[in-house]
Amino acid sequence: MSSTLAGAFGVAALFVAVLALVFAIQALRARTVTSDKSTPAALPEPEPQSEPEPKPGTVKSELRKLGKELAVTRGELKETLQHLAVVRYDAFGETGGKLSWSMAILDNNGDGVVLTSINSRADARTYAKEIKSFASESKLSPEEEEAIDTLRKEAGPTVD
Template sequence: MESQIFNSMGLGNLDPAILFFVLIGALLIMIIVSIVQTSRVKKLEKRYNKFMQGKEAESLEDEIVGLFHDNRLIRTENEKNRKDIQDINKRMQKTFQKIGLEKYDAFNQMGGKLSFALCMLDENDNGYLLNSVHSTDGLNYCYSKEINGGVADVELSEDERAALEKALSSTDR
């Protein structure tokens, strides 16, 4: 059997049976490759479906949208917390943070150290010094002195100065 096509390609002496077997072999190889590829696609599809399954059968898209929503909520809470912390820090500057207490015996009696000087200062060393003097007859006298920038507005006694120094040095925590 002669063919002009085979002759023009230089295969005029080729037996058609050989060509038939080559084509059958190529067809079998293509069928095997197709089966392997179909198997891979099915595995990939199973993995994809499993990946798309969220909690309680929610889709992955719903899960991602929920995460974005949660992220927005966390950001707003974070900003609120930041503002609250700034407000707290601003308020803390005015609170008494440094305290010094000096107990003493006002009249050198044998009754013990019933008198005291209490100094309370804020962050900027502003505050008050309270002096409570216990007398021999059982009376108690209380005096207050204002402190601005770590300095009293009037002269301080030795015990009051000691209480002020304790308050000023109480920042070493």
């Protein structure tokens, strides 16, 4: 499962949890209203032009809090390393099986890291290079460039 799909499932699960919370609060309020039949029902007041802050513990206030938390979570999610591309290859002619690899792990801004492992018959060497806006100050191999280009194309023309 791709990390983008996992992130989408996470947002969907959060949405379902918010709905469940709303229904639970409404059920609790309905139970307290039906148990207190002795007080006459008040007529709903008209909505004022500028909406005041809802009372704590009401459905409206809980939804407002959850909306703010969801906005913060979405902002934080954009900065997580969630995009991954791997390129496998034979670094040396005498080895086979494409045991060498380069892997780019980036966030929505194109910031992150590219990891490379070059394997030969005698040893393996691993390298890490910092990536900022889909570019690196270090010289990148063609395979590292390919991994980054794959994620750049997935990001589309504009990156949030």
